[in-house]
Amino acid sequence: MSGRRDTISYINLARQITIVENELKGHQQILSTLPINLNTPVIGITGPPGSGKSTLVNALIKSILQKNKTVGIVAVDPSSPFNYGALLGDRIRMNDFFNNENVFIRSVASRGSLGGLSDKIIEITDVMRAANFDYIFVETVGVGQSEVEIAGLADISIVVLNPGAGDDVQMIKAGILEIANIFVINKADKVGANNLEQFLLKLVQNNSKLNETPILKTIATAFDGIDVLLSVIEEQHAKNKNFDKKAMLLTNKILHLIQKKQTAKINKRALYRHILESIGEGNFNLYQLLNKF
Numbered sequence: 001m002s003g004r005r006d007t008i009s010y011i012n013l014a015r016q017i018t019i020v021e022n023e024l025k026g027h028q029q030i031l032s033t034l035p036i037n038l039n040t041p042v043i044g045i046t047g048p049p050g051s052g053k054s055t056l057v058n059a060l061i062k063s064i065l066q067k068n069k070t071v072g073i074v075a076v077d078p079s080s081p082f083n084y085g086a087l088l089g090d091r092i093r094m095n096d097f098f099n100n101e102n103v104f105i106r107s108v109a110s111r112g113s114l115g116g117l118s119d120k121i122i123e124i125t126d127v128m129r130a131a132n133f134d135y136i137f138v139e140t141v142g143v144g145q146s147e148v149e150i151a152g153l154a155d156i157s158i159v160v161l162n163p164g165a166g167d168d169v170q171m172i173k174a175g176i177l178e179i180a181n182i183f184v185i186n187k188a189d190k191v192g193a194n195n196l197e198q199f200l201l202k203l204v205q206n207n208s209k210l211n212e213t214p215i216l217k218t219i220a221t222a223f224d225g226i227d228v229l230l231s232v233i234e235e236q237h238a239k240n241k242n243f244d245k246k247a248m249l250l251t252n253k254i255l256h257l258i259q260k261k262q263t264a265k266i267n268k269r270a271l272y273r274h275i276l277e278s279i280g281e282g283n284f285n286l287y288q289l290l291n292k293f
C-alpha cells in the first residue's frame with residue numbers, strides 16, 4: 001500500500017484542490033512546490049454517454065481495494081448553468097467507497113469545457129499525483145466527439161463503448177477511437193457485442209495509431225472482466241516507460257498552461273469595448289488587433 005496518508009490527509013488534499021481549482025490565494029505556491037510522482041498512472045475513462053463509465057470505475061475501485069492498493073478518482077461532471085458547480089455528483093454514485101480510507105473521490109465541474117474535462121483538470125491531477133496514490137482515474141463528462149483532449153492528460157486512455165452506442169461511421173467520425181490505449185466493450189452481454197468487437201478489430205488492424213490496442217469485454221454490473229482489465233492497465237503502464245511519450249504529454253500540458261496564463265492577462269470587457277467602437281467607426285481589422293497581443 002502506498003503511504004499517501006502520511007504525505008497528505010484527505011482534508012488537506014481536498015483543501016488544496018479547492019484552492020487550485022478556484023485560483024485562491026496560495027494556489028501558485030501549492031503548484032510550484034508539488035512533489036509530483038510521475039510513476040503514478042493517470043488513467044482516463046472516456047466514451048459516449050450511457051456506456052457505463054461510472055459503473056466501470058466503481059468495479060475497478062473494488063478490484064483495486066482487493067489488492068490493498070489506494071486510488072484517487074477525479075469525476076468530471078457537467079456544470080450547473082447557474083453556479084458552475086458539479087451537477088451530477090459522482091461522489092453520490094460512488095457512495096459505496098465514500099468512507100473507505102484507501103479511496104479519495106473528487107467531483108469537478110466541467111465549467112463549460114467542450115472536451116469533457118474541467119479547465120483546471122491538469123492542475124488538479126498533479127495535486128492528486130503528489131498524494132502518492134497507486135492509481136488515479138479521471139472520468140470524463142461523456143460528451144462523445146469532443147472528448148479527445150483526455151489523451152493529452154492521461155498516461156492511459158480507456159475508451160468505453162457498448163453495443164448499440166451508434167453506427168460505425170459515426171464512431172469513426174468522432175475521432176475518439178484513435179486516442180484509445182485500451183478499448184472496453186462494456187455491457188458485453190447485450191446483443192451486438194460481438195459485432196462491435198469485430199468492428200474494433202478491423203479498426204485496429206487498419207489503423208497504425210491503434211496497433212495492438214487491446215479490446216476487452218466487461219459486464220461491470222456483474223464484475224465480469226474487471227480483474228482482467230486492471231491487469232491490462234498495469235501491463236500498459238509498464239510499457240509506458242517511454243520518455244518520448246511523457247515528454248510529449250508534458251509539452252502539451254505546459255503549452256495549454258501557457259495559453260491559459262497569457263489569455264488571463266486580457267481584459268475581455270475592454271477588448272469588447274474596443275471592438276465595438278472600431279466596428280462603429282468602420283475601421284475594424286481583426287488581424288491588426290491580433291498582432292497587438
